[in-house]
Amino acid sequence: MAKTIRTAISRRFRGYLPVVVDVETAGLNPERDALLEIAVVILEMDNQGLWQAAQTHFCHFIPFEGANLDQKSLDFLGVDPYHPFRFAVSEIEGLTMIFKEIRQAVKAHGCSRAILVGHNPSFDLNFLNAAKQRTGLKSPFHHFSSFDTATLGGIFFGQTVLAKVVRSAGFDWDSSEAHSAIYDAERTADFFCAIVNLWEKRR
Numbered sequence: 001m002a003k004t005i006r007t008a009i010s011r012r013f014r015g016y017l018p019v020v021v022d023v024e025t026a027g028l029n030p031e032r033d034a035l036l037e038i039a040v041v042i043l044e045m046d047n048q049g050l051w052q053a054a055q056t057h058f059c060h061f062i063p064f065e066g067a068n069l070d071q072k073s074l075d076f077l078g079v080d081p082y083h084p085f086r087f088a089v090s091e092i093e094g095l096t097m098i099f100k101e102i103r104q105a106v107k108a109h110g111c112s113r114a115i116l117v118g119h120n121p122s123f124d125l126n127f128l129n130a131a132k133q134r135t136g137l138k139s140p141f142h143h144f145s146s147f148d149t150a151t152l153g154g155i156f157f158g159q160t161v162l163a164k165v166v167r168s169a170g171f172d173w174d175s176s177e178a179h180s181a182i183y184d185a186e187r188t189a190d191f192f193c194a195i196v197n198l199w200e201k202r203r
Contacts, residue, residue: 008045009109016115017106018043018147020053020192021124022185024077026063027070028123030130034063035091036079038128039181040098041189042105043117049200051193057101058182059094060086064134077179092135102140114140119162119188121146149188152195162188169194 009017020041027033037060044054063069063081074081081088088094102114118124125146132139153165163173166187171194177183 007109008049009043010111013115015112016142016145017102017109017111017113018117018192019102019105019114019141020117020185020189021121021128022118022181022188023124023127024079024179024181025127026073026079026081027068028073029068030126032068033073034067034069034081035061035127035131036063036077036081037061037181038094038098039185040102041185042102043189043193050197051200053186053189053193055101055105056182056186057098058185059098060088061091061094062088064091064131091131092137095131095135095137099137099140106140113142115142115145115147117147117149117188117192119149119165119184121148147192149192149195153191156195166191 020043022039023035024037025033025035037058039056039058041053042055043051046052069081106114116125125141125144128139128141129143149165150160153159153168157165157168159165159168162184163175163178166173169191171187171190173187174183
């Protein structure tokens with residue numbers, strides 16, 4: 001059996017690999033409402049030990065059979081779930097691809113599993129766990145633990161709204177791009193890395 005090589009990443013968060021996640025949905029109920037989009041940003045350390053975004057993976061989903069589609073949520077997102085140019089796939093196909101990329105990163109760094117980083121991450125994690133139950137897939141994420149950038153924003157800047165948190169940390173925020181899974185996940189990753197790097201410099 002090949003020996004697992006543990007990197008500095010595997011020693012930072014109890015063997016967990018932080019992976020930033022954002023989902024867009026057709027409502028607020030993870031058991032009933034459709035999961036429409038997911039984006040994940042896999043993080044890495046540079047040669048100086050600073051955290052940065054490494055890879056972004058995303059997928060658009062076809063609503064699962066019997067899923068509720070709340071029109072107010074769809075109007076807010078500006079999404080037609082059945083538009084052909086979404087190039088959407090089933091939950092099992094899309095999540096299989098996303099989970100494979102995460103597992104490869106977990107293995108490459110000698111980590112035990114991934115831990116979800118999100119802005120109010122219980123929302124994202126609940127939708128992922130519901131999709132996991134529907135598809136029968138095994139998730140690479142810790143089932144209930146997560147890192148919350150809303151909490152970090154409140155502690156460091158007194159802000160909890162993602163746009164305000166990101167701007168407070170010195171990053172640009174484009175409101176016209178907001179509420180797409182890719183944009184929100186990448187800005188959340190920028191903020192999380194900035195806060196962890198700030199802490200590392202003060203240690």
